[in-house]
Amino acid sequence: MVKNRLVNIMLIILITLTLIGVLATVLYTQVFQETRAEGEPTIDDILKVSVETEEITTNLLSNHIIRTQFVIQLDNDDAVNEFQKRDFQVENIIIQELSDMRESDFRGSEGIVKMQNGIKKRINEIMQSGEVVEVYMNKRMIQ
Incomplete structure (x- = not known):
């Protein structure tokens, strides 16, 4: 009888220790963790994977000149590393896209x-x- 009582x-x-452990884990993950919707990055997350291009100056189709700069989020x-290595290709794509546009395309x-x-697609x-x-x-500055 002593053995059964001891068991x-x-x-x-x-069982009590297990329940306390489960309760502590649930409280830690639900209450003390930073709550953020999945799939919605913070501004710090966006800045980490963003690259700013150099200022680009080129002619538009309408014989105007545009001086522009872009921030590209990856x-x-x-x-980001690949993008930085391909900067010359990216600048070429941007110049090609801008060269096909008129000054009136930038009004709205x-x-x-x-x-x-x-630009994103290309x-x-x-x-x-x-x-x-x-x-x-x-x-963006058009002259």
């Missing part, structure tokens, strides 16, 4: 979004280690 007490202690660190946001999407065609998530026009 019962030992099982109760083990999806991972490997893509629709033309700018179309141009950003075109850069993604050459990227191998990742892809462009977003293209942001940082500066």
Whole structure:
């Protein structure tokens, strides 16, 4: 009878310790961890995988000159490294896209979004280690 009682007490202690451990784990993961929606990166995360191009000056189709700069957001660190190595190709793509545009294309946001999407698509065609998530026009001056 003593053995059964000792075994019962030992099982109760083990179950209690297990429940305390599970409760502590749940509280730690739910309460003390930073809560953030999955798939929504913070601004710090975006800055880590973003690259700013040099200022580019080129002619537009309408014989105007544009001076512009872009910030390009990529999806991972490997893509950032590849992008930095391909900077001359990226600048060439941007110049080609801008050369096909007129000054009037920059009057509304629709033309700018179309141009950003075109640049994004063409850069993604050459990227191998990742892809462009977003293209942001940082500066724009048309003369």
